[in-house]
Every structure is written in C-alpha cells, then in structure tokens.
Ligand SMILES: O=c1ccn([C@H]2C[C@H](O)[C@@H](COP(=O)(O)OP(=O)(O)OP(=O)(O)O)O2)c(=O)[nH]1
C-alpha cells in the first residue's frame with residue numbers, strides 16, 4: 001500500500017475511502033457551499049476540496065459512478081479525468097447531465113470515483129519503418145463483427 005499525502009481544504013471534508021474491501025476506486029464527494037442543479041445538457045466543474053501529492057509513477061483517474069450514469073445520465077465531460085502526479089491543485093470533477101431531468105448535487109454527495117494507477121513515461125525513437133504484424137494497419141472493425 002502506498003502512503004499518499006492529502007491536503008483537505010477545510011475541516012469537515014472526509015477523506016475519500018474505499019467503500020468495499022477490494023474496491024479499486026474511492027468515491028469523491030462534492031465540496032459545495034450551496035447545492036447545484038444541473039438541467040438536462042448542463043455541465044459544471046464540481047470541487048472536492050482535496051489536493052493530493054502522488055509520487056512519480058502514479059496517476060489518479062477520475063471516473064464516473066455507474067449508478068449515477070444509469071439512473072440519472074450523469075457522466076464526466078472529459079471521459080476519464082487525469083490527475084497528474086505533479087498536480088497540486090484541487091481535484092475537480094467536470095460532470096454533465098446527459099439525462100432528461102434536473103439533477104441536484106448537494107454538499108457531500110458522491111459524484112465520481114478516484115482510481116490510483118501506475119503509468120509509464122517513454123522516449124520516442126523516430127524511425128522510417130515499424131515492424132510487420134499480422135494485423136498491420138487494419139483496425140476499426142477490420143476483424144469483423
Ligand atoms: O477531471 C479532472 C481532470 C484534470 N484535473 C486536474 C488535474 C490534472 O493534473 C490537471 C490538468 O488536467 P489535463 O492535463 O487533463 O487538462 P489540460 O486541459 O491538458 O490542462 P493543463 O494544460 O493544465 O495540463 O487538471 C482535475 O482536477 N480533474
């Protein structure tokens with residue numbers, strides 16, 4: 001288990017936690033002074049009140065919660081949010097209401113989840129030719145349905 005530093009903006013903000021024994025994600029709670037109502041099609045950047053310090057080699061991914069997606073059409077505008085290991089700002093969640101009803105977010109609501117992952121950094125080697133493979137340049141449905 002990695003020990004990761006976390007700074008919370010003010011008293012009363014709970015640390016994100018795993019909800020079950022082997023959950024990969026920790027839910028992120030909205031840190032709001034007043035509720036936000038998202039009309040259908042509206043988006044908002046929701047603060048969480050937390051800042052983290054990841055070591056080189058670990059990133060955090062902000063992912064949607066499937067229950068909110070299925071029940072209310074709530075998703076992340078950016079697909080999966082990337083929290084770089086050198087980011088020290090507040091983690092924020094860019095959410096959108098894809099549903100057809102208003103969605104209300106209150107302080108403390110669990111709006112997304114945070115997954116800590118390993119990442120690799122690379123150097124490019126520019127070349128003229130790449131190795132041959134059976135797939136070659138085929139893609140995007142090339143192997144059939
Ligand atoms: O869902 C997200 C995505 C990003 N971030 C923060 C952490 C991340 O390290 C930083 C930059 O994110 P990203 O690289 O995805 O955005 P950008 O538009 O490329 O901004 P920048 O030019 O600052 O890299 O914003 C969040 O708080 N939530």
Ligand SMILES: [Mg+2]
Pocket residue numbers: none
């Ligand atoms: Mg960037």
